[in-house]
Structure formats: C-alpha cells, structure tokens
Amino acid sequence: MVSEQLLSAIEGAKVLMVGAGGIGCELLKTLALSGFQDIHIIDIDTIEISNLNRQFLFRQSHVGQSKAKASTFTCIFLVARDAVLRFRPNISITPYHANIKESRFNVDFFKEFDVVLNGLDNLDARRHVNRLCLAAHVPLVESGTTGFLGQVTVHLKGETECYECHPKPAPKTYPVCTITSTPSKFVHCIVWAKELLFEKLFGNKNQENDLNVSSSDASNSSEHSEDVFECRIDEEIEQYGRRIYDHVFGLNIEVALSNKETWKNRNKPRPIYSKDVLSEKLTKQNGNTEKVSATDDVSAMSSLALKNPQVVWSLAENSRVFLESLRLFFLKRGKEIGNLTFDKDDQLAVEFVTAAANIRASSFGIPLHSLFEAKGIAGNIVHAVASTNAIIAGLIVIEAIKVLKRDNNNYRMTYCLEHPSRKLLLMPVEPYEPNQSCYVCSETSLSLEVNTHRSKLRDVVEKIVNARLGMNFPLLMLGATILYEVGEDLEEDMVAVYAANLEKALSELPSPVISGTVLTVEDLQQELKCCINIKHREEFDEKEHDGMLLSRWVEPPADKDGNKPIGNGESPSSVLPTEEILEGEKDVEIQETSEPTEMLQGRKENRPMFRKESVPIMLKKKGRSETDDVDLSDCTLMALTMSWQISAKVGVNCDIFLVGTVLSVFQSFGHNFGYGC
Ligand SMILES: Nc1ncnc2c1ncn2[C@@H]1O[C@H](COP(=O)(O)OP(=O)(O)OP(=O)(O)O)[C@@H](O)[C@H]1O
Numbered sequence: 209m210v211s212e213q214l215l216s217a218i219e220g221a222k223v224l225m226v227g228a229g230g231i232g233c234e235l236l237k238t239l240a241l242s243g244f245q246d247i248h249i250i251d252i253d254t255i256e257i258s259n260l261n262r263q264f265l266f267r268q269s270h271v272g273q274s275k276a277k278a279s280t281f282t283c284i285f286l287v288a289r290d291a292v293l294r295f296r297p298n299i300s301i302t303p304y305h306a307n308i309k310e311s312r313f314n315v316d317f318f319k320e321f322d323v324v325l326n327g328l329d330n331l332d333a334r335r336h337v338n339r340l341c342l343a344a345h346v347p348l349v350e351s352g353t354t355g356f357l358g359q360v361t362v363h364l365k366g367e368t369e370c371y372e373c374h375p376k377p378a379p380k381t382y383p384v385c386t387i388t389s390t391p392s393k394f395v396h397c398i399v400w401a402k403e404l405l406f407e408k409l410f411g412n413k414n415q416e417n418d419l420n421v422s423s424s425d426a427s428n429s430s431e432h433s434e435d436v437f438e439c440r441i442d443e444e445i446e447q448y449g450r451r452i453y454d455h456v457f458g459l460n461i462e463v464a465l466s467n468k469e470t471w472k473n474r475n476k477p478r479p480i481y482s483k484d485v486l487s488e489k490l491t492k493q494n495g496n497t498e499k500v501s502a503t504d505d506v507s508a509m510s511s512l513a514l515k516n517p518q519v520v521w522s523l524a525e526n527s528r529v530f531l532e533s534l535r536l537f538f539l540k541r542g543k544e545i546g547n548l549t550f551d552k553d554d555q556l557a558v559e560f561v562t563a564a565a566n567i568r569a570s571s572f573g574i575p576l577h578s579l580f581e582a583k584g585i586a587g588n589i590v591h592a593v594a595s596t597n598a599i600i601a602g603l604i605v606i607e608a609i610k611v612l613k614r615d616n617n618n619y620r621m622t623y624c625l626e627h628p629s630r631k632l633l634l635m636p637v638e639p640y641e642p643n644q645s646c647y648v649c650s651e652t653s654l655s656l657e658v659n660t661h662r663s664k665l666r667d668v669v670e671k672i673v674n675a676r677l678g679m680n681f682p683l684l685m686l687g688a689t690i691l692y693e694v695g696e697d698l699e700e701d702m703v704a705v706y707a708a709n710l711e712k713a714l715s716e717l718p719s720p721v722i723s724g725t726v727l728t729v730e731d732l733q734q735e736l737k738c739c740i741n742i743k744h745r746e747e748f749d750e751k752e753h754d755g756m757l758l759s760r761w762v763e764p765p766a767d768k769d770g771n772k773p774i775g776n777g778e779s780p781s782s783v784l785p786t787e788e789i790l791e792g793e794k795d796v797e798i799q800e801t802s803e804p805t806e807m808l809q810g811r812k813e814n815r816p817m818f819r820k821e822s823v824p825i826m827l828k829k830k831g832r833s834e835t836d837d838v839d840l841s842d843c844t845l846m847a848l849t850m851s852w853q854i855s856a857k858v859g860v861n862c863d864i865f866l867v868g869t870v871l872s873v874f875q876s877f878g879h880n881f882g883y884g885c
C-alpha cells in the first residue's frame with residue numbers, strides 16, 4: 209500500500225518532462241495514473257503520421273499539431289474519462305511547444321521543479337538538460353530506448369554520476385575509400401547515396417566535400433571544364449537525369465576499374481548505363497506529371513504506381529525511381545534545391561536514396577534492399593517497440609518516486625535487455641559515483657593542443673566550445689579580458705570587437721592566447737564554467753584531430769617545494785602535464801550513434817544505446833547488491849502503465865486490463881525480471 213506520506217509527496221511534486229515522443233507519451237500517462245498532479249511538458253516537435261503507431265496519446269486528427277499540447281489534452285481527457293469510474297482527478301498539465309534550449313528555460317525555471325524526467329532523442333538536448341539540472345540542483349531521471357533495449361539512469365549532483373561523466377563513443381564512420389570506391393555492404397551504398405550523391409545534387413554544392421564524385425571523369429576530356437552535376441542550359445530534365453545516371457553508375461565505375469591494383473583481390477564492379485536498363489522510350493513514360501499536383505506528397509513511387517515499400521525493386525524499377533525522383537525534385541521542389549539535406553521523413557528523398565543505393569549495390573554485386581529496409585538504414589532506424597517505451601516509462605516513474613522519497617540507497621540505473629542475461633530481462637545496477645575528472649560536474653580543467661599561430665578564435669569557438677563542449681551562450685575570457693561573448697543584449701561596438709576577434713589567430717588576439725595560458729570558458733545559461741589550458745602544437749594529423757586536440761587536464765604533481773607550475777601565461781608548454789584523451793573512453797555503458805551502422809542501429813541521431821558487455825562492470829556505490837528486490841508495487845506500476853495504454857486505445861475501463869496485464873506480465877516473465885516479481 210502506498211503510504212499517506214508518499215502519496216502527498218507525489219501529489220505535491222512539480223515535475224518537468226522533456227520530450228513528448230515515444231517514451232514521453234507513456235511517461236505522461238504513467239505519471240498521471242500514479243497520482244502526480246503538477247506536470248510540465250516541453251517538446252519542440254509537431255506530430256507526424258509515423259508517430260501514431262506507438263505514441264498512443266496522438267490521433268490522426270493531431271497530425272501537424274504540437275506534441276506537448278496534444279499529449280496534454282488527450283491525457284487530461286483520458287484521465288477524466290477514467291476518473292468517472294476510479295477517482296476524481298486534480299491534475300494540471302502545462303505544455304510548452306518549445307526547444308528546451310530556449311533562454312526562458314534557465315536555471316531559475318529548472319529550480320521550480322522537484323525532479324526532471326527526460327524522454328529525449330538526441331545528445332545535444334540531453335547534455336543541455338543535464339547541465340541545467342546540475343546548476344539548479346534538481347535530480348534528473350534520464351532515459352533512452354532502441355528497439356527492445358532501453359535504460360533509465362538517475363543523476364543527482366554530488367551523489368551519482370552526471371549524464372556527461374563518461375563521454376559517449378564517437379559515432380561509427382566508414383573509410384572514405386570504402387564509400388567512394390570499394391563498397392562491400394549495402395550500408396556503404398546508402399552512405400554514398402545519401403551523403404555524396406544526394407548532397408551533390410540537392411544540397412549545398414559549395415560545402416567542402418572530400419568525397420567528390422564529380423571529378424572522376426578524367427578520361428572524358430569534354431567534361432573537364434564543366435561541373436557535370438549542373439543542369440545545362442536547354443537541357444531537358446529527363447536528359448539531365450540520364451546524364452547523371454550514366455555518369456555516376458557508368459563512367460565513374462569505368463574510371464574506377466581502370467585502377468587495376470584496386471581490383472586484384474576484389475570482385476570488379478559492373479558499369480551500368482541507363483540505356484542498358486531502360487529503353488530510350490521508357491524515360492518518356494517515366495512518371496506522370498499530371499498526376500502530381502500538390503508538392504506535399506510528391507512521390508516517385510506513387511507516380512510510377514509502385515505500391516509496396518517492402519518489396520525489393522528490380523534494377524529497372526530502381527532506375528525508374530531514380531530518374532523519376534530526380535525529375536520530381538527539379539520539377540516540384542526546385543526552390544529547395546541547394547538547401548536540402550537527407551531527412552528520413554522526406555518520402556521523395558528516401559525514394560531517391562533507396563534507388564541510387566540499389567543501383568550502386570547492383571553494380572558491386574551487393575544484394576538489393578526494399579525501400580522500407582533502406583529507409584531504416586539511412587535514417588538509423590531501429591523500429592521502436594511500444595512495450596519497451598512503456599516499461600522504461602514505468603521505471604522512470606519508479607526512480608522519480610525514490611527521488612521524491614529521498615530513498616538514495618535504492619536508486620538504480622536499469623537496463624532493459626533483449627535476451628535474458630543471468631536470467632534477468634531487467635538489469636538494475638547501482639548508480640556510479642560522480643567521475644572526479646568530469647568537466648561538467650567536477651570542475652576539472654581541460655587541455656587544448658592547438659597551433660596558436662594558425663588556428664583562429666573562430667575555430668576554437670565553433671569546433672571546441674560549441675561542438676565539443678556543447679555550450680550555447682559562451683563567454684571566453686583570458687584573465688580579465690573578454691575575447692568573445694554571445695548574448696542577446698550586447699552593445700554594438702562589442703559585437704564588432706568580438707566579430708573581429710573571431711577572425712584572428714589565437715596568438716594575435718588583443719590578449720594573446722599562447723602556450724601556457726588558461727582560457728576560461730563559461731556558458732551563462734547552463735551556468736557551466738571550465739578552464740582550458742592551452743598548449744601550442746606545431747603539426748597535427750589534420751584528419752584525425754581537426755587541427756586541435758582536447759583532453760582532460762591532469763594536475764601536474766607539485767615539485768618538492770610544493771610549487772605547482774603554470775598559471776595564466778606563466779610557463780611554457782614543455783611543463784604541461786600528461787593528459788588523458790577525452791574521446792573514446794572505455795567502460796561507457798551508453799553508446800550514442802549518429803551515423804548509419806552495419807545493423808539497424810540507433811533509431812535516431814544520437815540515440816543512446818545499451819551496451820550489454822558493460823553491465824557486469826559495476827562500481828558499487830554503497831556496497832549493495834545490484835539485483836536487490838524492489839517492492840511489488842513497482843511491478844504493478846509497470847503493468848498498470850501497459851494496461852492503461854490498452855484501455856485508452858480500445859476505450860474500456862483499465863481495471864479489467866490491469867488484472868490481465870499483471871497476470872500476463874507475471875506469467876510471461878516469472879522470475880526473469882531483475883525485480884523481485
Ligand atoms: N531540444 C529539444 N527540445 C524539446 N524537445 C525535444 C528536443 N529535442 C528532441 N525533442 C523531442 O524529444 C522527443 C523524442 O521522442 P522520440 O524519440 O519518440 O522521437 P520522435 O521524433 O517522436 O520519433 P521518431 O524519431 O522515431 O520519428 C521528440 O518528440 C522530440 O521532438
């Protein structure tokens with residue numbers, strides 16, 4: 209039974225939920241059912257059709273509406289309906305259709321809450337919330353799912369590790385030559401189609417692109433002086449499409465074949481020309497412009513009457529889709545050309561990428577894939593499992609309740625496994641202690657190796673401060689001099705000074721940033737400050753380090769007189785201590801992916817991924833067992849979350865389902881749950 213004291217803690221709690229997607233919908237419902245009465249929801253997005261299969265608070269009529277608002281209204285409606293039979297609700301849900309990174313959601317805003325619950329899908333927003341929670345001293349319950357896998361972690365300043373205590377491994381990448389010349393897997397063809405060809409045709413043509421597909425035509429002198437990817441004056445779009453087709457699948461392959469060394473131990477690819485696959489006439493029959501009127505649902509599949517996305521198209525069908533989607537982009541979406549980047553929710557883009565990847569795959573003897581499969585790989589999609597989201601939401605609420613009870617001996621990071629491990633499907637682990645060298649929660653200094661004569665302040669701001677440290681409103685200082693600042697109310701002359709500073713080499717700044725100096729970097733919104741010890745380095749392996757190397761700073765040992773070297777600009781680089789590299793650290797239990805990987809990994813950019821092998825590595829916080837039993841009510845709560853979902857969908861009273869679900873959960877998992885069900 210829930211004690212009066214606990215009930216009043218739950219009822220009196222003010223909760224912030226960030227993200228109203230797959231986990232968020234489940235979470236909102238579970239919070240409402242558990243008696244939480246003051247819930248605030250922030251979500252940046254609007255509802256898409258693809259959300260409806262699992263984000264059960266949304267209906268067809270909600271497509272295009274704010275997720276935060278729609279989930280609020282449906283939840284209140286469902287709670288009210290359920291309450292007629294069960295209890296009188298007194299729930300307040302406050303939606304914000306907004307980005308959590310907006311300046312109004314500052315530390316003071318976070319301080320209003322007793323606990324923050326994340327249901328996000330990207331690293332950037334997660335890091336931001338982590339910092340705000342640390343600054344506001346508000347507990348954070350963090351979560352993520354991917355297919356059958358998921359995890360819930362608890363973060364309390366000073367007590368447990370923060371979300372950033374362990375850097376996430378770098379996303380999986382592929383060697384350039386594999387993508388451009390020697391693909392051996394379908395994913396290589398997808399990367400080529402999506403990041404090279406799509407970008408080249410429809411994206412920003414001026415951007416640096418190492419993998420230049422337009423210059424391999426060395427053998428064809430007539431094409432030397434022009435950009436093959438430009439549509440020629442008076443060239444019909446059908447002709448243009450065929451020319452691109454012949455260039456990338458025919459000529460480029462022939463050029464590649466001329467390098468005999470490459471193919472000594474590999475299967476040679478086969479050049480494919482459009483005339484060999486499609487008759488000249490077919491291009492004319494290719495698609496039907498009249499059929500396509502609205503730009504909203506422009507689709508090569510519908511214009512070619514290809515209905516089933518799960519069927520693998522033949523080479524001829526792929527070739528038609530390729531030409532038709534290219535034609536539709538130029539004909540119907542001409543205004544967007546030059547600014548497009550691949551988006552898995554853009555049907556025409558998915559069609560183009562699927563077709564291009566399949567034609568390339570065919571050339572290299574790689575099995576072809578359906579649009580459905582190709583979309584999964586291109587969009588990094590692992591198909592979401594609604595029950596995983598429901599279980600994770602239940603676990604979030606269980607941890608949130610422990611946080612409210614200040615039951616800090618029982619906080620758990622819980623991993624949802626796909627297959628039983630040690631007879632467990634839910635693996636609870638004691639939270640780690642804060643990492644003493646985490647620059648986010650432990651005030652650790654950083655070290656930056658950089659060529660101070662060549663690198664500009666802009667490089668440091670963009671590549672280090674924004675990209676690596678994840679700061680939004682940074683302030684960079686050397687001693688008492690402000691070198692750069694971002695803010696909404698800056699004086700005009702200061703903006704000009706900072707703009708000029710950005711273009712200066714570090715050593716040429718008004719206060720020179722040289723070896724041995726210490727740069728202070730601060731984000732006023734996140735209330736995060738860290739010191740970066742600068743070390744001049746003449747040469748870099750540019751590809752590897754992007755001209756800069758950021759590391760943890762390890763305090764040098766004091767000399768025998770107890771003096772510690774290095775103050776701001778006092779000593780040369782030679783005395784700088786050894787460093788520990790920030791990236792790619794070991795024992796990271798959550799993996800972030802942002803690139804397509806071999807399997808259908810990472811359903812979303814930067815989606816956290818459970819890494820099973822790390823589970824046994826457990827740093828015990830207070831020497832307790834990692835599989836302590838948890839109150840039976842925890843299991844009931846999870847079962848309740850699922851049953852309510854079903855009842856909400858089918859429109860019957862949840863109690864009937866509750867009994868059934870509790871029983872089925874018990875029967876199907878028995879003792880396999882880590883919890884003592
Ligand atoms: N910076 C942010 N501020 C507010 N909400 C965010 C932010 N970043 C992501 N979100 C929200 O987090 C939610 C994550 O939910 P989920 O992972 O289910 O993604 P989805 O976009 O709904 O689904 P899918 O990616 O599978 O199509 C989304 O609704 C998204 O809008």
Ligand SMILES: [Zn+2]
Binds near residue numbers: 643648
């Ligand atoms: Zn930390």
